[in-house]
Structures are given as C-alpha cells and as structure tokens.
Amino acid sequence: SQRVVIVGAGIVGANLADELVSRGWTNITVVEQGPLNMPGGSTSHAPGLVFQTNSSKTMTQLAQYTVQKLLSLEKDGQSCFNQVGGLEVATTPERMQELKRKQGWAFSWGIETRLVSPEECVQMYPLLNKEKVLGGLHIASDGLALAARAVQLLIERTKKAGVQYIDLTPVTAIEKENGHVTGVTTPQGSIPADIVVCCAGFWGVEVGAMAGLSVALLPLAHQYAKTAPIDALKRRKNPANGATLPILRHQDQDLYYREHGDRYGIGYYGHRPMPVNAGSLGLTPKNVTEKNMPSRQEFTPQDFDPAWKESQDLLPVMKDVTIDDGFNGIFSFTPDGGPLVGESPTLDGFFVAEAVWVTHSAGVARAVAQQLSGERSEIDMSECDISRFDEVQLAPEYVKETGQQNFVEVYDIIHPLAPKQSPRNLRVTPFYQRQQELGAYFLESRAWERPHWYEANEALVKDLPLEWQPVDRDEWSSRYYSPIAAVEAWKTRTGVALYDMTPLRRLEVSGPGAIDILQRVCTSDICKEVGTVTYTLLLNEFGYIRSDAIVARLDETTFQVGVFSPDSLPYLTIEARRLSERSPARWSQVRDVTGGTCSLGVWGPLSRDVISQISSEDFSDKAFGHHRVKRAFLSGIPVTAIRLSHVGELGWELYTTADNGQRLWDALWKAGQEHGIIAAGRAALNALRLEAGNLDWGTDMTSEHTPIEADLGHLVTRGKQGFVGQSALEKHASRSISKRIRTIVVDDAQSVILGKEPVFYQGRPVGYVTSAAFGYTIGKPIAYSYLPFRIEECDAVEVEYFGKRITATVGPTSLLGGQVRRKSP
Numbered sequence: 001s002q003r004v005v006i007v008g009a010g011i012v013g014a015n016l017a018d019e020l021v022s023r024g025w026t027n028i029t030v031v032e033q034g035p036l037n038m039p040g041g042s043t044s045h046a047p048g049l050v051f052q053t054n055s056s057k058t059m060t061q062l063a064q065y066t067v068q069k070l071l072s073l074e075k076d077g078q079s080c081f082n083q084v085g086g087l088e089v090a091t092t093p094e095r096m097q098e099l100k101r102k103q104g105w106a107f108s109w110g111i112e113t114r115l116v117s118p119e120e121c122v123q124m125y126p127l128l129n130k131e132k133v134l135g136g137l138h139i140a141s142d143g144l145a146l147a148a149r150a151v152q153l154l155i156e157r158t159k160k161a162g163v164q165y166i167d168l169t170p171v172t173a174i175e176k177e178n179g180h181v182t183g184v185t186t187p188q189g190s191i192p193a194d195i196v197v198c199c200a201g202f203w204g205v206e207v208g209a210m211a212g213l214s215v216a217l218l219p220l221a222h223q224y225a226k227t228a229p230i231d232a233l234k235r236r237k238n239p240a241n242g243a244t245l246p247i248l249r250h251q252d253q254d255l256y257y258r259e260h261g262d263r264y265g266i267g268y269y270g271h272r273p274m275p276v277n278a279g280s281l282g283l284t285p286k287n288v289t290e291k292n293m294p295s296r297q298e299f300t301p302q303d304f305d306p307a308w309k310e311s312q313d314l315l316p317v318m319k320d321v322t323i324d325d326g327f328n329g330i331f332s333f334t335p336d337g338g339p340l341v342g343e344s345p346t347l348d349g350f351f352v353a354e355a356v357w358v359t360h361s362a363g364v365a366r367a368v369a370q371q372l373s374g375e376r377s378e379i380d381m382s383e384c385d386i387s388r389f390d391e392v393q394l395a396p397e398y399v400k401e402t403g404q405q406n407f408v409e410v411y412d413i414i415h416p417l418a419p420k421q422s423p424r425n426l427r428v429t430p431f432y433q434r435q436q437e438l439g440a441y442f443l444e445s446r447a448w449e450r451p452h453w454y455e456a457n458e459a460l461v462k463d464l465p466l467e468w469q470p471v472d473r474d475e476w477s478s479r480y481y482s483p484i485a486a487v488e489a490w491k492t493r494t495g496v497a498l499y500d501m502t503p504l505r506r507l508e509v510s511g512p513g514a515i516d517i518l519q520r521v522c523t524s525d526i527c528k529e530v531g532t533v534t535y536t537l538l539l540n541e542f543g544y545i546r547s548d549a550i551v552a553r554l555d556e557t558t559f560q561v562g563v564f565s566p567d568s569l570p571y572l573t574i575e576a577r578r579l580s581e582r583s584p585a586r587w588s589q590v591r592d593v594t595g596g597t598c599s600l601g602v603w604g605p606l607s608r609d610v611i612s613q614i615s616s617e618d619f620s621d622k623a624f625g626h627h628r629v630k631r632a633f634l635s636g637i638p639v640t641a642i643r644l645s646h647v648g649e650l651g652w653e654l655y656t657t658a659d660n661g662q663r664l665w666d667a668l669w670k671a672g673q674e675h676g677i678i679a680a681g682r683a684a685l686n687a688l689r690l691e692a693g694n695l696d697w698g699t700d701m702t703s704e705h706t707p708i709e710a711d712l713g714h715l716v717t718r719g720k721q722g723f724v725g726q727s728a729l730e731k732h733a734s735r736s737i738s739k740r741i742r743t744i745v746v747d748d749a750q751s752v753i754l755g756k757e758p759v760f761y762q763g764r765p766v767g768y769v770t771s772a773a774f775g776y777t778i779g780k781p782i783a784y785s786y787l788p789f790r791i792e793e794c795d796a797v798e799v800e801y802f803g804k805r806i807t808a809t810v811g812p813t814s815l816l817g818g819q820v821r822r823k824s825p
C-alpha cells in the first residue's frame with residue numbers, strides 16, 4: 001500500500017490513522033512533535049462538548065458520525081462518549097425563536113430534538129435559575145467526547161494494526177519532487193511518503209507553508225475555567241472528572257458548561273479575540289503536563305469577569321465558590337468557520353485536515369480516508385474544501401480579520417442574509433461606481449461586492465401592478481429585504497434589466513488539448529461547432545454532481561467556461577497538467593479570467609431592442625439563437641455575447657475586459673433609457689431563477705445528488721463515452737431513484753421561507769428546503785426540496801418555519817407556465 005505520513009496525533013490525526021487502517025492501509029506513520037501520551041495540542045485539554053446541530057447539514061453529519069464512532073470506541077466497558085444529552089437554553093425571546101429555527105435544522109438533518117418549557121429545563125437541569133430561562137432545546141444524543149482518552153485508544157488500536165508512531169519529533173519540511181510529495185523531514189532524518197496528511201491543528205499554517213500551501217486558519221485563545229468543588233455537584237456523585245447533567249449552552253452570553261466530577265467547567269466566547277502566532281510558541285516540551293502545554297496560555301481573569309458573574313446568575317450554586325483553574329486555550333478559526341479539508345491544489349499527495357473541532361473530528365477523518373481510498377463520501381464536503389477560498393481571501397489580513405469575527409459571532413444569531421461588516425470593498429466590479437450612483441444595496445460574497453437591489457428603483461414601487469405587489473413579511477424574512485426586489489423582478493419579466501454577473505467564476509481553457517479536457521470532465525458533448533454554448537455538469541467519479549458549468553466554444557481551441565464550484569480551477573488545472581504529461585502535443589492552459597473580465601446580464605423581453613440599438617450585429621432569433629456565442633461590438637466596445645439568461649427570459653450575457661466595463665454599462669444604460677431599462681440585483685435574480693427552474697450549485701445540487709435526482713438528466717449526452725463519472729452513472733441507471741428535486745409552492749401565497757427549513761409529508765420530515773424565495777411572477781413563495789420519489793405533483797406538504805407549519809403544494813418544475821422542463825440557463 002502507499003506510504004502515508006500523518007503529521008499530528010491529536011483527535012484528527014489519530015482518527016485518520018484508524019479510518020485508514022479500517023480500509024486496509026498498511027504503511028502509515030504518524031509523526032508527533034509532542035509526547036504521545038499527551039501531545040500538547042488542542043485535544044489535550046479539550047473539554048469535549050459535542051452539540052451536533054448546526055445550520056450546516058455537512059457539519060451536522062460530520063458530528064453525527066463522530067458521536068457514533070466515539071460511542072463504539074470502548075475499553076473496559078466504557079466508550080469514549082458520555083451521552084448525557086445537550087440542553088441549549090434561551091434567556092431572550094430572540095434566542096427562543098432561534099431555538100425553534102435550530103430545531104428546524106435538526107428535523108432537516110435528521111437529529112431528534114425537543115423544545116422544552118422553562119419547567120422542563122429545570123426538571124432536567126435542577127441547578128438552573130428558573131427565573132432566567134424562557135425555554136430550551138434538548139438534544140438527547142449530544143454529550144461529551146472523551147477526546148484525550150479516544151486518542152489513546154485509537155493509538156493503541158492502530159499500533160496493533162501496524163501503524164508506526166514517532167513522537168517528540170517535529171516535521172520541519174515537506175519533501176517534494178516534480179509536483180508530488182515525497183516525504184517529510186525531521187531532525188532525525190527523512191521519512192519517505194507518497195501521501196502526507198497535515199493534521200497539525202493550529203500549527204496548520206506553519207506545516208502548510210512547508211508545502212507551499214496557504215492554510216487559511218487563525219489560532220485564537222479561548223477561555224476555559226474550572227470552579228472549585230461545589231456541594232450540589234458532590235451530591236450528584238459524578239464519576240471523577242465525569243458528568244451526569246446534560247451539557248449546557250447559554251449562547252445569549254457566549255457561555256457553555258459541563259461538569260468535571262464535582263466542579264463546573266465554563267467555556268467563554270464573549271471576550272476580545274486573542275490571536276496567537278503558532279510559529280512563535282517554540283518547541284513542545286518533552287514533558288507536557290496539564291498545566292504546561294503549548295496550546296495553553298496564561299489565564300487573563302479580567303477577560304473572564306463578565307462570564308463569571310453571568311454564570312453565577314444562571315447557575316446560582318456557583319455563588320459560594322471560586323474559580324480554581326483557568327486558562328486561555330488555543331484552537332483554530334477560519335474565514336467562514338468551516339474546517340479546511342482536502343488535497344493541495346499545487347502539490348499532489350499533500351492533504352490537510354485542519355481547523356476541525358472534536359465534534360467533527362471522526363467525520364472529517366473518515367472523509368479524508370474515503371478520499372484517499374477512492375471511496376465516495378456520503379457527506380458533501382465542498383463547504384470544507386481547502387480550495388474554496390479565492391486568492392484575496394487567503395491574505396493573512398483577511399484570515400485574521402474574518403477568523404476573529406467568526407470567534408466573536410460563534411454563538412450569535414446570524415440571519416442568512418446578514419451583511420458582513422468588515423472587510424468590505426475588497427473586490428468591486430467595473431460597474432461599481434454606477435451601482436453606487438443608483439443606490440445599490442450590496443452584500444458580500446467571496447470578497448465581491450454584489451448588489452441585491454438598487455434604491456433608485458424605489459420610485460417604481462408605486463407603479464407596480466396589483467398582481468406584482470409584494471406581500472407583507474414577518475419580521476425575520478423582512479430583514480435585509482426590500483420590496484424594490486419586486487419592481488426589479490417585474491421589470492425583468494416585462495421590460496429589461498441589467499444584472500452584474502461579474503463575480504461568477506470564469507475560466508479560459510485553451511490549447512490543442514482544451515477540447516480533450518472538457519470532453520473528459522463534462523457530461524455533455526462539448527465537441528460542437530465554434531459559437532456553441534453548452535450548459536453541462538461536471539461529475540465526480542461516483543456519478544454525483546461536482547459542479548455545473550457553461551461552456552462557450554470561442555474558437556477551435558479556446559473555451560470560456562463559467563463554473564460554479566470553487567474547486568473547478570484546481571480540478572481543471574490538474575486535469576490539464578496530467579493530460580499534457582501523457583501527451584505533450586495536447587497541452588492546454590486553464591486561466592481564471594474572472595477578475596480581468598466583467599459580465600452583464602441584459603435580460604427581459606426588451607433586451608434585444610436595447611442591444612440591437614448599439615450594435616450592427618444581428619441579434620435576431622434566426623441569426624443569434626439560444627445557446628450561441630458571438631463576438632461583437634456594442635457602441636465600439638468589443639464583447640463576447642452569449643444568448644442565455646438565468647431567469648427564463650430573452651437575454652444575453654455580455655462579457656468584456658475589465659477596462660471596458662464601465663463604458664459597456666454606460667452604452668447599454670443610454671440605449672436602454674427609451675425602453676425603461678433598470679439595474680437589478682440578486683434578490684430579484686434569485687426569485688426569478690427559482691420560478692424558471694434553475695438550480696444553484698452548492699444548495700440545490702451538490703455531491704449528494706445525481707443528475708437524475710436533480711432533474712438534470714438531459715445534461716448528460718446520450719451515448720457519450722469516457723467522461724468522469726460515466727460508468728458510475730450507468731450503474732445508477734439500473735437502480736431506482738429514491739428522491740428527486742421538487743418545486744414547492746406555498747398555499748397561503750404569503751408565508752415566506754428562506755431555506756434549510758424541514759419539509760413534512762403526512763406529518764413526517766421527508767426533506768428540507770434547499771433554496772427559497774417569494775416568486776413575484778406567480779405571486780407566491782416558492783422553494784426547492786429533494787423529496788421521496790413517491791411524492792407527486794399536487795401532493796400536499798408542510799414546511800416548518802420557526803416552529804410553525806406552513807402548508808404547500810408540490811408544483812411543476814418550472815412555474816412559468818406550460819410543461820416547461822427544468823431549463824438550462
């Protein structure tokens with residue numbers, strides 16, 4: 001078997017060794033800079049609370065697997081998970097609402113939870129101050145991971161299976177040759193390897209740098225304190241350091257609690273962020289002790305003062321005791337709070353599994369082992385992908401600021417559309433100035449500023465025909481929303497609107513081998529005449545969706561490829577490199593041209609009138625059909641025009657280089673005046689594309705879905721051979737499918753839903769909302785959801801929104817009338 005070196009024997013590294021052993025790997029070495037019995041990383045002092053439910057399905061599933069695994073890891077009749085349950089209490093009405101939303105996620109992702117009254121909270125947690133608590137969410141399957149013990153058991157078990165552990169040995173360099181990892185360097189010499197996996201915890205930046213990889217994590221100190229013994233806990237007769245009460249969260253004050261025998265452990269996120277440079281911590285001592293380890297810094301009691309007062313109020317039994325021991329413990333935060341997992345895009349064989357909580361550790365380790373073993377991960381790992389950040393997001397300043405922000409917000413109630421406060425204005429498109437002049441309301445995504453609507457259109461709200469009037473919204477769904485979106489939708493369906501589509505990733509794939517690569521990765525036949533545009537899918541080798549893409553053949557050897565998943569650039573780059581290694585004459589180049597170009601969607605029934613006015617090119621149906629691309633001049637500005645719209649209307653996407661962008665905007669704006677052109681934002685776009693049956697990558701289609709389940713089977717060219725995922729697809733075809741994407745329409749035409757809410761059929765949870773919007777054209781809220789195959793069009797379902805069941809009906813794929821299939825954009 002291939003030689004694997006794992007750097008780090010914390011909860012992630014030890015689990016990974018175990019997951020690999022269970023898959024038959026035989027040549028594994030784990031290198032750890034600290035002593036094996038207590039390596040001194042974050043795991044060595046982790047209190048181990050595992051709250052599984054998360055707004056992210058991926059994170060919840062990673063936690064579910066971790067719980068299962070730790071429960072099964074036993075010695076002397078004791079497992080490594082103390083399933084005491086979890087109780088999250090609310091002390092404000094907002095938090096109570098949030099717990100209802102959280103219960104919705106739990107239904108969606110398949111975790112059993114119960115909303116409980118203040119009385120029940122006190123029944124299950126008698127030490128609580130009943131006066132303070134408005135209610136809670138109880139999760140019976142949550143509990144405490146015995147993380148340090150789990151590491152020792154995993155080491156013991158994997159050693160028996162032949163895994164070699166080398167402790168007190170830092171990895172000081174990553175060895176490589178011809179773009180492939182070949183081993184690691186230590187003070188004792190080299191250890192050759194075909195695969196190196198960095199599980200170095202908050203030292204990930206340093207180890208990543210050895211491999212030339214930016215690992216976007218920030219080590220931060222987080223306060224944890226233990227009280228002196230408490231009589232009320234003594235009476236509970238807990239095992240030494242053990243617990244019998246549920247783990248407790250008081251998120252309104254950034255606090256969590258567990259018992260350590262007769263003491264309380266208190267974790268606090270309310271203090272100022274305290275970033276740490278792991279590189280400056282020095283060598284791990286030979287004798288790591290509980291009080292002397294690199295991941296433990298001096299306690300700063302003044303930062304803990306508010307936590308202590310609040311804790312004594314919530315749990316009055318603390319009033320008579322003192323804090324016995326506190327520390328500022330270090331672990332990793334990332335720009336979006338997710339872990340960093342996967343293979344380096346620039347060094348083959350170098351993998352990372354970083355910024356992972358104990359809660360998700362075994363799940364992440366399994367996913368990495370699956371990737372290395374060529375197995376499919378049943379959990380969609382794209383939101384954990386090491387390649388998900390754009391270059392600007394890898395800047396140390398960006399990681400530092402966003403990492404700290406995530407620390408501050410870790411327990412906050414976050415609205416799905418809440419604008420990022422800072423950093424902002426990192427990437428703006430060439431239209432930015434014009435957008436500001438029109439009063440754009442911007443939201444940030446991947447460091448891009450993207451208009452959601454334009455205040456300039458407010459003046460048109462009074463002109464909205466009755467049937468287009470937006471409905472009144474509840475308080476939550478009216479946050480970060482404006483009825484102006486209704487105007488922008490209306491004008492797009494009845495007139496013409498300009499959409500800034502610049503931030504969508506564009507690659508240029510060129511060279512004699514370009515067609516070979518695209519034929520290999522796309523499900524559709526790309527070998528079509530110059531001037532053709534193909535909406536297609538990229539699959540993984542298991543026949544599940546990796547991304548969707550819009551491939552425009554600009555000339556024989558040049559393609560513009562709009563891609564939706566962030567790992568498409570490294571994926572295609574690696575494919576191109578491999579192909580040219582095999583056949584040098586078929587070389588090709590993959591370039592990200594997003595920032596150097598810009599894109600405007602000109603959509604609506606009057607779009608042709610506007611464009612034709614400033615171009616001598618023929619934009620008629622006959623000369624410029626659907627899914628065609630042409631180069632043209634618009635008011636003397638060179639553009640690449642693609643006939644497509646994401647909203648189910650007549651329209652074109654116009655691309656030009658960034659230097660020409662503002663002039664293109666101005667030319668269209670001027671020509672559009674007599675047609676009533678407006679600028680429109682993403683709020684309208686999202687509603688319109690849902691009505692048109694267009695799916696968003698990352699929510700409506702992920703690696704959990706096959707093309708058939710996503711109702712995108714028509715994007716697989718019949719008879720096409722040799723593309724990635726083809727043989728797996730054939731196998732899928734022989735099996736009956738159990739779920740498929742469905743459009744749901746809310747019956748009362750009023751209750752807006754936002755996404756991730758559970759969907760019930762005959763009283764049982766059967767799916768969740770992948771995305772949703774108010775459909776202005778049809779005058780009803782709509783949503784997509786993967787539902788069991790047996791559920792048919794016109795069947796009644798319910799969507800739960802903050803604990804309230806909303807009745808809805810399964811609708812046709814496209815809501816724009818007729819028997820329109822799910823259309824490509």
Ligand code: FAD
Nearest residue numbers: 008010011012033039041042043049171201329357358359
């Ligand atoms: P680590 O445990 O840090 O292991 C990494 C290992 O790599 C270390 O042993 C290190 O010595 C080794 N290493 C690093 N560099 C090198 C090198 N160059 N060569 C060789 N070896 C190297 N998570 C939860 O889920 N629930 C909680 O309740 C919880 N509470 C926490 C409370 C505190 C106070 C802190 C600080 C963290 C808490 N966490 C919690 C987070 C959790 O502890 C960590 O996310 C987790 O332990 C990380 O595991 P790991 O294996 O990635 O890293």
